[in-house]
Amino acid sequence: MRTLLITAALLAVTWGGTLAADPAEQALRALNPDSELVGSVETVRSRYEDTLIDIARAHGLGYHAIRNANPGVDAWIPGEGTEVILPRRHILPRQHRSGIVINLPEMRLYDYTAGQDHIMTYAISIGRMDWSTPLGTLRVIQKTEQPTWTPPASIRQAYAARGESLPAVVPPGPDNPLGEFAMRLSNPSYLIHGTNWPEGIGMRATHGCIRLAPSDIEHLFSRIPVGTPVHIVNEPVKAGWDGDTLYLEAHPVLEELQEPNNLTPAVRAVVRATGARPAEVDWAAVTRIANARTGIPEAVGIARALADEERAPVPVEIQTAMAPAPAPSARVTEGVGIEGGWYVQLGSFGDAGNARRLALRLEEAGFSAHLQDHTPGERAMTRVLVGPEQNANDAKALVTLLEEAVGLKGHLLNLRGAGE
Numbered sequence: 001m002r003t004l005l006i007t008a009a010l011l012a013v014t015w016g017g018t019l020a021a022d023p024a025e026q027a028l029r030a031l032n033p034d035s036e037l038v039g040s041v042e043t044v045r046s047r048y049e050d051t052l053i054d055i056a057r058a059h060g061l062g063y064h065a066i067r068n069a070n071p072g073v074d075a076w077i078p079g080e081g082t083e084v085i086l087p088r089r090h091i092l093p094r095q096h097r098s099g100i101v102i103n104l105p106e107m108r109l110y111d112y113t114a115g116q117d118h119i120m121t122y123a124i125s126i127g128r129m130d131w132s133t134p135l136g137t138l139r140v141i142q143k144t145e146q147p148t149w150t151p152p153a154s155i156r157q158a159y160a161a162r163g164e165s166l167p168a169v170v171p172p173g174p175d176n177p178l179g180e181f182a183m184r185l186s187n188p189s190y191l192i193h194g195t196n197w198p199e200g201i202g203m204r205a206t207h208g209c210i211r212l213a214p215s216d217i218e219h220l221f222s223r224i225p226v227g228t229p230v231h232i233v234n235e236p237v238k239a240g241w242d243g244d245t246l247y248l249e250a251h252p253v254l255e256e257l258q259e260p261n262n263l264t265p266a267v268r269a270v271v272r273a274t275g276a277r278p279a280e281v282d283w284a285a286v287t288r289i290a291n292a293r294t295g296i297p298e299a300v301g302i303a304r305a306l307a308d309e310e311r312a313p314v315p316v317e318i319q320t321a322m323a324p325a326p327a328p329s330a331r332v333t334e335g336v337g338i339e340g341g342w343y344v345q346l347g348s349f350g351d352a353g354n355a356r357r358l359a360l361r362l363e364e365a366g367f368s369a370h371l372q373d374h375t376p377g378e379r380a381m382t383r384v385l386v387g388p389e390q391n392a393n394d395a396k397a398l399v400t401l402l403e404e405a406v407g408l409k410g411h412l413l414n415l416r417g418a419g420e
Contacts, residue, residue, distance in 0.1 A: 026060030027111075027120040027219060029090075036240030037247060038119060039089040041296055048080040053199055057213070059086050062107050062123035062202015068252065068295045087295045090121060091238040091249045094272060096137075099229035100192075102126075102210060104133055105236035105251045106295070107202050109192075109210065113223060120223075122216045123201050127208035132256055133232060134187065134208070136368040139397055140228045142184040143221060146172035147193065155207055179214055181221040185230055186394050192230070193217060229401055237265040237290060239273035239300075246270070246279050246301035248286055250293045266290035270300065280304045341388025342395035344402060344410035348376070348383040355382040362386060367402065385413065 029038035046055060052075045056066040067075055069087040078084060093103045093110065101110040104126050111120040127133040149170040151159075159166040170176050179194020192210040194217035195201070201213050212220060236253040239246060250266060266286050274281070281301040289298055346362070349355040355371055362369040362384070370385045386402060389395040395412050403409050 027122050027216060028114070029119050029121055031117055031119055032242075035242040036092050037089060037242045037297060038092065038121070041089045042086040044084050044086060046078040046080065046082045046084050050078055051076050052078060052084070055084055055086075056123070056202065057198060059088065060123060060216075061086060061088065062125070063200070064107060064202050064252075065123060065295055066202075068293060071292075071294070085296070089297055091240040091247055091297050092119075093233055093235045093238060094240070094269075095233045095235065096231035099231060100140075100224070102133075102230065102232045103235050103238075104135070104232065105234060105254050106238075107204075109212070109220075111220060111224070113225075113228060120219070122212055122220065125195070125201050125203050125205045125211040127206050128204045131207040132254070133206070133210065134190065135232050135234055137401065138185040138187055138190070138230045138232065139394075139401065140183045140192075140224055140226055140230060141186050141188070141394065143224070143226060144182045144184070145221075146180060147176070147178045147182040148172060149176050149178050152189070179211075179217060181217045183221065183224065186389065186397070188390060192220070227397070235269075236293075237269045238297075239266075239269035240297075241273065241277070241303070244303040245299050246273060246281070246303070247297040248289050248300045249295060249297040250289050251295050252293050263287060263290050274301070277303055340415050341390060342392055343370075343385040343387035343389070343413045343415060344395060344398050345413045346384045346386060346402065346408050346410040348374075348381045350379060350381055352382040355384050358384045362402075386410070388415070 031038065042059075044055060044059070052066050052070065052073065053063055055061075055078075056063055065087055066084070069085045073082060073084060090106075090108065090110075093101050093106075095101075098112050101112070102108075102124065103110070107124050107126055109122045109124050111122070114120045150168065151166055151170070156166045156168070170178075172180070174196055177196055178191065179196055182191045182193035184191050190209055192212070194214050195211045197205075198213045201211065205211070234254065237248065237250045239248050241247070248266060248270065253262070253265070263286075266289065270281060270286060273279075279301040282299075285298065285300045289300065347355065347358055349358075352371070359369040359371055367386045370387070372383050372385055374381055374383055386398065387395065389398055392412060392414070399410050399412065
């Protein structure tokens with residue numbers, strides 16, 4: 001099938017001997033029905049006054065992304081004429097391909113609302129380790145131009161501990177870290193917003209919110225309707241097909257989500273991508289890419305069915321990484337131990353194993369699933385809950401989202417108390 005072409009024309013703005021696009025063009029990628037990859041890897045030559053941050057901002061990239069792709073280049077003084085790789089080709093995250101998808105280790109946002117044939121993708125900043133951005137599926141519930149920032153007490157206390165003063169309310173303007181546009185999520189402590197410090201895009205620099213460059217948030221804000229689902233995922237390693245070629249892309253893991261075997265995420269990604277499509281995999285390339293973590297997709301296999309005697313032996317370290325994944329952290333709690341709030345109940349089981357299987361399915365789909373023991377009659381049961389939400393309206397929206405995403409119809413459960 002034909003590759004769908006990007007329609008907007010490049011602006012003739014010279015950057016290091018190449019053409020640089022305007023911000024909207026930088027975000028636009030064509031979707032090819034035969035490919036799970038978008039964009040292309042490019043190179044530019046630096047000028048004597050450039051830093052890698054300058055080059056990254058000019059080409060819609062984040063700081064860590066351009067650093068990882070150019071490990072031998074000085075970040076502050078690349079030097080006149082140095083070749084700089086622009087990692088502008090991406091494997092689409094596997095867990096969700098609708099609405100907005102935010103892959104935290106990649107520090108990149110994918111917007112699937114741009115149209116059937118295209119996707120918009122932006123570099124982002126995410127929460128620092130001590131203020132990590134939560135995983136799961138949320139929704140956009142509010143959009144605000146020229147937002148006022150009311151920092152929570154925890155952030156003001158953190159400032160005070162450093163000897164810095166932070167006002168209770170920060171009005172719109174150049175000192176407001178939210179920038180000029182903000183979209184509040186269904187967990188209202190978190191926003192997708194702009195910034196007054198664009199040099200920090202592509203870093204772990206926020207208190208848990210998702211931060212975009214000023215021009216990028218303006219484009220995103222103008223298109224995203226209230227109610228859009230926002231899937232926040234953790235895919236440090238992605239695998240995907242481009243025609244008959246299998247590609248792998250690896251990013252540094254987030255410290256708080258790091259797995260003990262650094263080959264494990266790569267092997268799992270390959271296994272998921274080849275589950276329904278056999279491939280001859282170059283495991284040496286998989287190991288190299290998993291260790292280098294440059295963020296650049298590279299070929300690691302071809303689609304082909306071989307007899308067992310024709311297959312290359314799988315290295316021992318790869319076999320170790322192929323061990324079954326530990327179960328996702330669906331939480332089994334007593335009735336009084338679960339956090340208060342509105343939940344969606346998706347089943348109540350006499351067999352706790354069945355409840356856990358459903359909870360794992362929900363977590364794989366990106367939802368925050370919980371198991372709760374309860375005794376509605378004489379028989380002990382385990383119910384599966386998704387949430388919590390702050391109010392009934394948000395929980396009702398979650399019912400609809402769950403039905404669309406996993407085909408399950410749930411009902412509301414208020415564990416905060418009557419009348420709230």
